[in-house]
Amino acid sequence: MRPAGLPPLTSPEDLHAIERVPLGDRDLALTTYDLLVRAAQRWPDAPCSLWIPDPAAIEQHVTVTYGALLDRVHAIAHALHALGTGREDAVTLMAPNCGDLLAATLAAEAIGIAAPVNAALDVRHVAHLIRLTGSRVLLTAGPELDAPLWTRLLDSAAGLGIGTLVALPPDGQDRATAPELEGRPGLRTVRLDDLVDSGPPSPAQLPAAPPAPDDLAAFFHTGGTTGAPKVAAHTHRNQAVMAWSLAVAGGSGTGQSIVAGLPLFHVNALLVTALAPMVTGARSIWPGPRGYRDPDLYASFWKLVERYRPRAMSAVPTVYAFLAAVPVDADISSLEAPVVGAAPLPDGVRRAFAQATGVQLLEGYGLTEGTCAASATLPGDVRTGSVGLRLPYQTVTAAEIDEAGGRIRPLPAGETGELVIGGPTVFAGYLRRDGDRRRVCSDGVVVDGLLRTGDLGCVVDDRVHLRGRQKDVIIRGGHNIDPAVIEDALLSHPAVTAAAAVGRPDRSSGEVPVAFVSLATAQVTVAELLAWAGERISEPAARPKLITVVDAIPLTDIGKPFKPALRETAAARHFRDELAEGGIGAVEVGVAHENGRLTVRLTGPGAVGEAAAVLRAYDVDVRTGGDDVRTGGDDIRIEGADTRTARQEVQR
Template sequence: MTKPFDPQAFAAEAAARLTGPGGRFELVVEDVLGAQMPVMRHRSTSLGEVLAASTAHGDRDYLVTEDRRMSFTEHASAVAALAAALRARYGVRKGDRVGILAANTPEWVLTFWAAQALGAIAVGYNAWWAPREIAYGVEHTSPTVLVVDAKRAALLAELDIQVPVLTMEHDLPALLTDFPTATLPNIEVDEDDPAVILYTSGTSGRPKGAVHSHRNLVAVIDYHMFNDALAAAFTGTTELPSRRRYLLTSPLFHIASLHNLVVPRLVTGDAAVIHQGSFDADRVLRLIERERISNWGAMPTMATRMLELDLSHYDLSSLTAFSLNSAPSSAALQQRLRDHLPVARNALVTSYGLTECSTAATLAGPAELAAFPDTVGRPVVGVTLEIRDSAGNTVAEGTEGEICVRSPYVMLGYWQDEAATAAAITPDRWLRTGDIGVLDDGRLRLSGRRSDLILRGGENVYPTEVEQRLEEHPAVRECAVVGVPDADLGQQVAALVVVESPTATTEDELRAFTADRLAYYKVPARWRLTTTALPRNATGKVVRTAIEV
């Protein structure tokens, strides 16, 4: 009698071979910032090393847009020129910050890699920030130079920014022309030196800068290479896939696009095809057709909008991998994808991760996700995951608690915020995610996102930040911001505002006031103005569950 195939057991056996002694991805326990944890023995030690090796991919496409193509050779040459210019003209040195404030463009990627070539720290500012948020970010990380696109340059004109500003449309092309024979510098950096800062919304009302090291990003690359090897094992080959084409639809200031798409392609030799402009399902599907996209990681909101179209009108046969990223997805959405998108029938995956973790902490494969649609999977290679109670003790399987993660992917900490870093990362390098979950037979199930976090179309919105801005309005006595369900975006931002009198202000006035101070996605879409005080408990905290907007 033939023994039934158990994909989970097969994957475990293949992973053991790959990560065991002598394996291609052999794991060894080493000291990482004072904590013992598994890391890959055969690894690069810096992103500069990764960049230098990328020229081996030659004339293959690396970056592609609707009207531009850049090969790996062209990319390395442009990065060398830009790095030389930043060093010679603007004095950028190891450890300096290079700010990037722009929508998705090849120049965004060039600037990131030029910073790495110099041993500098790339700072990916949120391109959707309002001017006041931009001013805060620039002051917070003090970049030596700021690289922006034309739209953000216009916003900067409203601010007193005392930093050299280079535009992607005019200044960068001129700099590349000025240093045509430059070669990549060879700057020594330590594995645990900072490489990039990405901002995550702050529970205390201000965005926090998550600092990721060279070790973090190199480990992310190896994680993706390991996943490729594991997938190859299922087909009975040791050859890793090549010539894939990845669709980039999320902002480059997110780990989904930068750490987990653009950066690993420099090692795998695959193309990153960049969708530019706001998400338009028809344009994206046409791009998949034209560029023969093989891999796409989409936000649930994007998937929902795509399903509103008749997919039979598009040639999506090139897609071989599809994942749902950045926010939880419902069983209903997953099934609709399987029903209408051919690749989803056998290749739909999802994951759980956060900016502080650099990449996924868990991953749910196609078979397990189909059987358990509420799971976000099992810990990925190199990750140790525990569920802990409020005292920090590990709880039994099936018991709800805080998700805690330790791995070489976990950030160094928050830029210039020792208190927030200490609250998030324990002395033995466990990351307290603030998310609530349950482990069932090794599978993670989320039972709550960070305290009051609102997930709007894949973007994190913390109520405190919105409330603090609203409370600057003279007519607002107090307010509470909550998330309300939305079929398209997952959640919308809603505000209950307590005012002095019914005529003190209006929804339109408050909306405009907030839009002047916050990114558009943080501006409440629903409002209720009242003269009745907010509901509070015995300790004076607002009872958000009692709020109706």
């Protein structure tokens, strides 16, 4: 059923028909606050979101209507205003998913600027983000929702420069049972409910003028696993237009549902599963504070689908890989639009999910700097090799970039180049700080209004085809190798459950491809896997030089393969072998990516100088002395660590 009031979008012809009406002539909400106000006026008593506190008890949930959400946003906005938050002030939000986290995010956007943060980040990266944004208020999980997180922030708040720490409750908590909060000298700790109670009763509007379309709405950080995270600035127009576009591209209609299991510090969670449903009056189902990161969810997931009858869900490929291995023990006929994005979708996962469920995955493409999505696969329009139709009012083009002159030359349809995106959802820029001055600038990532994505691909008939990530491309003797070619070949083996290919340093070729796999059975050998890949990869240069079996591919907090850890592990192992062959075995080798360069640190009692001379034949930075080696991101110790340890560190 097509949502009322939205133009049809089933083909490129529909896309062109939509764009014949100028965006400015459409009656759209252009701020996230106005989007919520309109939804609350149209469907005040309709469920906006269902919050399931415990995924092991899926029958129990807390329902929030559109009217109730607007009331809560008004109340929290007044509380934030009383703390000194104004239009230019950022509010840091760092907690597992819960109803008040969503309401607080929208309230922060309505009165100031929301700054969601991944709770798994190292404290020093949180400090970096807070310094950039200038936030002095931090909303986080109270001790009942996430005790370790609360304690960690309580102990580090002084170093973070935070003056007020606000505790969010778990969904369904009885306020009367909440104990008194622990405090620290010079730090105010307060429960959100108590903060709200100190404001005006049942405020019906914001305490200040509503935001304008071009006001900043949010600061979303990107990265944080290979260096200091960047902070992308979104305007209200960015987010509101994106929400409308996503709804047009297949959003669920009034009364329909979408499963929302990604963390709210990620743009997909906020845009796809929170804001887009507001355009049509749909509802979001939030399965537990940890969402898809909670292993307990998978045992009950199909029962959850049967119970709540969602039409859609949005997740990353690893989630669908896990679900494909869970027997379908329920009626899941309502599920028509399982949307996948944030990382390339392996063909093996696509096939396995379709075989297990009878439902095709709908792949999309986008990035934080584009506010979320640039293309989406429409139901019934799955095309092999395509990540969908570009979204309305966006341009997506493959281009050749003149790095010296900073010019962009569009390529003909079908030719591969760097994808560039234009339109109203291109972000305002990255956040920078010059002393006490905060500024937003594009730093060359936006050229002539076009966003450089760093992704390789082509566009044919308005459909986008990916050809790999520039920084993930393996360059062997000047020849570009798409790691997906290797990964897809390995994933086609029935024993392989996950695969990741990376480049390993090589003296003569610069890089050679190697792969890491996890297996469902120990019966297959590495030699058999090498032969399997060799038979299925037509290009000899792309055949992996080495395959390493690991317990699990390291993942980021939202389930993307964490390839820097694999590159570092592969490089460190190779360098150790290289030195051992030369009779240098006592030196310890640590590898990390620093400022885009592979860096080797040599320590130990052995012949450090001799080892450095050997390794300088590679295109790496070699350093000697010091203690251990850590990445610039999440303090992943590479020396003496396997990829399983790296994965645990990333997800802590």
